[in-house]
Amino acid sequence: MSYLRFKLRQIMQRMWFLPAAFSAVAVLTVVIAYILARFAPDQLPFVMPSNAVQSILEILASSLLTVAVFALSTVVSAFSAASSSTTPRAVPLIAGDLRAQTSISVFIGAFLFSIVGIIGLSAGLYSEAGRLFLFVVTLGVLVLVVAALIRWIGQISAIGRVGNTISVVEKATRDALTVMGEHPLLDCRKLEGEPEGDPICAPRPGYVQHCDAADLQSLAEEHDLVVTIMARPGTYATPVRPLMLVQGETSEELRAALIDCFVVGDQRAYDSDPRYGFIVLAEIADKALSAGINDPGTAIVVIDTVTRLLLEWEDEKRSGEHNRLLVAPIVARDVLEDFYRPLARDGAPIIEVVSRMLKSLETVSACKPDFSQAAREMARDIVVRAEKAMTAEADRTALRKVSAWIEAG
Known part of the structure; x- marks a missing residue:
């Protein structure tokens, strides 16, 4: 996975991304309706009164703001419930759930669509053809809102629950296992024996979230280096625990470029770190065994989940295409x-x-x-x-x- 793809995936998992995207599409839809109306014939078979469209838009605007606020409060409550009953490390996965994000995004996007449409109609920006186009789009938005409401009813019954949280963490761990199976050893050669080279450390402590092996290979080829990756995704790197060992001549600029191939953050990420998923599942099971919760049944469910995941683990036996990079298997x-x-x-x-x-x-x-x-x-x-x-x-x-x-x- 390249650095750009990794960052894009992280951005898409942010809770604000889909609502922002849907809001932009909503505003763009109103603008497109206005532009298309300019190419319509002057005479239409029937006239669409402005108050007919505006009445529907006013109903949507007044009701969807309340619905959006309610949906967001439900999600916040789910975050709190998941954090207290399972583990705070699972909350980012719940926040990144596309199903919940899509429903909230539809509510917010439809609300903004209604507001912009009302403003356009009140200002007299739309011709007869423009009002017709806007009416058709409004009916489509109405269908989307009804579908989102029906879907949201099913989602609120599960989001934040222990069983749902376990399933979400299981899926994230399985996805990380899939990535590891597709790119064993980060597509590098398997390290045999003791690692050698000059250490290069991260400038500040943090967890390695991503390693761009392709860029690292390009730098190694360009400068005739052999790089041993010491910090796979999930490793806690510090100024005294090296990210890599490098054999060959390096300058300050080159060392900085090599460090930039690693993404170091304050928290671990699930994407390329299957061990993190197992740790989070262990936290869920361990909390279930605490005196305050006393729920051995949940611990047993988690053990069964981990058993399935371990049976899907693919051993890192084959080396990859990056012949100047070495890494030890997990x-x-x-x-x-x-x-x-x-x-x-x-x-x-x-x-x-x-x-x-x-x-x-x-x-x-x-x-x-x-x-x-x-x-x-x-x-x-x-x-x-x-x-x-x-x-x-x-x-x-x-x-x-x-x-x-x-x-x-």
Whole structure:
């Protein structure tokens, strides 16, 4: 993914983008209706009274402002509910939900369309043909508003709920896994052995959100460099933890250009960082196990979700086209620890949660050979924690049965 495409995708996920785009289209539609009317014949089969169109526009303008405010307040409430019941890290995904954004955008765009249309009619800018065109467009806008209202009724029943939030995070994680599968190792060569070169660090601390490997390859070819990427998307880079190691002669300008190939922000991004999705899912499950919520069922649902995602993980075995770039693959143990370790710590006394975690790891170990050793090590850690936390002998007996696979293989 190029830097421009990455930034464009981030902008499109902002909550203001679609409403702004729909508002611009609404104003443009009124202007186009005025321009087209100039090419219409002077005599029309019938006359469209100005008050006929203006009455509809006034109804839309007066009602849609209230609807838009209500829709926005509903979304804000959903943000608060998702933050308190799951994790604040999932809120950007809810805010970026195109379905909710589209409905709100239709309301705001139709409101602005009505206001501009009323202004044009009151100022006498439209001829008979212009009023006819505006009436036709108004009917189309009315249909869009009704469809958006019907769709919004279904959306408000789900947005912000725990189940919906889990599904949204699952989709974002699956999309990141798809990107990783299409571009394994960021299309670079696999790093073998210890990395070498002079370190180049980020000027300020932050999370790597994106790495433009294509631009990095171009700079490496132009200046005869070999670059080892040390900070994949999701890594916390600091002035003492390098973004990359470079073999070859570099100047200050070149070092700045190499750093510009990385996007470093205050928060992690889901786009090219599947591990972040697993961390957020772990936070949702871990909060469900807290004393204030006490909902092991949600934790089990999240464990099942992660099991599906891990089975879709594609191992980074093939090297890419960027022959002057080296990068290490993601370590399987790190991925499993991102999700299972918090639950192993806080869910150790609950046999139902521990049992489901061990069954999940058994499935991953059997179906994903590259994860097998790490899954067994993680399962042993879970068993050790659970044996110390469980007080009932019946729970320990169930634990021994469900963990028998660890040493059997």
